[in-house]
Amino acid sequence: MTQIYQVAMPFTILFESAKPVLEINGDVSQMLFGESFEIKEQDGPFVRGVSKEDKAEGWMHSDALTDQSWLPTHFVSALWAPVFPHAGHKNWAMLNFPFLSRIEVDAEKEKGDYAFIPVLRGYIHKNHIEPLAALKGNKKLVADTAQRFIEAPYQLGGRTIAGIDGTGLIQMATTRAGYECPRSTTEQQMKLGTKIEFSDVETGDLFYTKDHAGIMLDKDSAIWANPNTMSVEIASITDIAGDPALAIFKSLEK
Template identity: 35%
Template sequence: MNDMSTTDQRMIPANGHAAAFELKGQVEAARFVKGTVKSVKQPLLNLMDEPRGKRASQLLFGERFRVIDERDGYAFGQAERDGYCGYVVSGALGGEEQPSHWVAAPATHLYPKPEIKAPPEVAIFFGSQVKVVADHGDFVKIATGHFVPRAHVQPLKARFSDPVGVADLLLGTPYLWGGSSRWGIDCSGLVQMALLACGMECPRDSDQQRSLGRDLHHGEPYLRGDLVFWDGHVGIMASEDVLIHANAHHMAVAYEPITEARNRFRDSNVGDIAAKKRLKLPDN
């Protein structure tokens, strides 16, 4: 995912003050560094286009972030998940930790004791990464000292086989520009989380995702798992006729007949479908 030859600024770990050492001779920077890999220590962390800027994406608990430059309470660097670059609040990062499991439920609570009646202290979300350190029956203990229901986590290499089924886990999630979790998600965030959960590489933004798969031939019917793109929007076909997508019309992840979505976008300033792509799915 991390193609250093790209000219996409979202994927280049350089901000003028510092740049990744492998970019020496390719970009201008005051210094070139190897960077320091750190782990996210809070449930969600906004990845911004500049310090105190707009949310471009989000990082999840336990995900790793390569810090290239740090100043004034913000760290600039690159997300391990997809190579996306930006700024995060420095205080939300901690030392690098090697996770062993990931959260495969829409969300899970972190309990102070391995008891379902114990008051949970915080929730983390689908895709978060944890290090399991002990087994406690129906719970596992993670490195923070909290307990997580065993049913909510899977070994790090375990994956789903159906992106639509993953997207369905997030049905009803509020729409949130730049969101990447059950707390809030946008159209390309939903596609990315669905594909990554199935072991398929996927960039963050919808324009980048148009490079995935092959174009559908003229008149070729949709299959479950096909991606449909408009200008600035993407969804996943759940069947030949129905789309699942995070969208601002429903302000949520929702199912919608493709004809209704197409007519609605045509009647707005979005326009008609721009691309239809078929992916090589894990079970194909």
């Protein structure tokens, strides 16, 4: 019998097995605070399951999860948002949430510019969050969101400003723009958008090569997470793909 839990840490790793090692040999990912995880199997302190948000599968430590469920009302719109024990900036943060974490706020207990998070009994600045309803289809936000991650370090499997990979960058940007986005390269190519010719590329379209993925900023340049420089950066699509004709381009609108 499966059980649904929620991530109770700012973010946590989805490992390949119940005996995690630092070397990555397969598909890995991360899950963010407030995302739901369906447990299918347990092996000691580790549980195997699937993310209800993006269907990524893997193993995580059970300490990262809670059965104390809450109904998210908002998402974190800042790349890194501090949560304080009291309303006001003159406090040390209890913890920090990455972009797109899901939280519930109690409007009746807000104090000035700070929203109250009941499950943590903490406060987050209203400028760092937005209602979940703001996650709606807006292709312009894809490129804009991706560029906020410029100079973030590359991390295979990463989904946060602390470290992110190519498909993670696409997922964060498209999710913010209101599109449902799978985690893996294969699933993204199959389910996200419509294939287009290079000559039809516009800002916010996606590209995939044999080894890389990213978001087009115009017909010549793209933003991507570069494993060679270990950084999110802007580069010529020719420099990334070699021959653009060998890349797959996807439009979210067509």
